[in-house]
Amino acid sequence: MFVLYKLSDFCHVLHQNYHRRQPRKINWRVWLAVTAVLVIVAAAVYALRFSPYSRIKEIKVEGAQKVSSEEIINLSRQALDGRKHWIIPKDSLVFFNEQEFKDILLKQVPLIKSVDVARNISGLLSIKVQERQKAIIYCDRRQCYNIDDDGLVFEGAPAVYGGMAIALKDNSGREVKIGDQAVGPELISFIKDAQYSLNERVNLNLIYFEVSSFPAAEVDAMTVEDWKILFDSNQSAEDQVAALKLVLDEKIKDQRDELEYVDLRIENRVYYKLK
Known part of the structure; x- marks a missing residue:
């Protein structure tokens, strides 16, 4: 009985080892899924790197x-x-x-x-x-440029003063180049409003505007009559021109050709100086 027991036990062990050594069956679904993913990735890489389409x-x-x-x-x-x-x-x-x-x-x-x-x-x-479209001509001490309504310098320009051109002379000593922001859009808007109001309400033509520092609170305008207007760019250009018209019509109507400057910078006040 002892020998038979040992022999059966040995056979059981052999049976277990036999089953352990049998190769596992391949899961074809998993294999096909992995293959499909690899094909898609390869196709995507090819399309990105090599395909002209x-x-x-x-x-x-x-x-x-x-x-x-x-x-x-x-x-x-x-x-x-x-x-x-x-x-x-x-x-x-x-x-x-x-x-x-x-x-x-x-x-x-x-x-x-x-x-x-x-x-x-x-x-x-x-x-x-x-x-970009030209808003005004901007001139530093070296040369002139066209700048747009945003104040950005985008191309060189000839030094043209007077007529329909609006020119701003920068006497602050700054130097700009193409691609720079020369001035802010608020200053551009003020200068254009001042030019329009002077032409329409006072029938007065300008040669150029000029500033001496930045930020530019004071903006001066040189007239074709050879006298200056001193503006405050933080106030309404239209209101300042209205005050100028009142003084020109009532105070110095007959002395206009003797003017040196008219100062409009103080609200509700107008100061002027004769030559």
């Missing part, structure tokens, strides 16, 4: 007048050249960074005020630009 192939520019369309296209191609993180092409239709692209164009071309872009699946990138 997912790339920007053509660039079209609208709205360019002073700046050439060719310049914008060349800058665009430079911005879209290369890869991000060594993998994703910058000209990828899928991962195109619209805001980053706009910022590059606006920084490189100060003449451009705004940029709108659109792309389609055919690989066309459409760029619509709005150029």
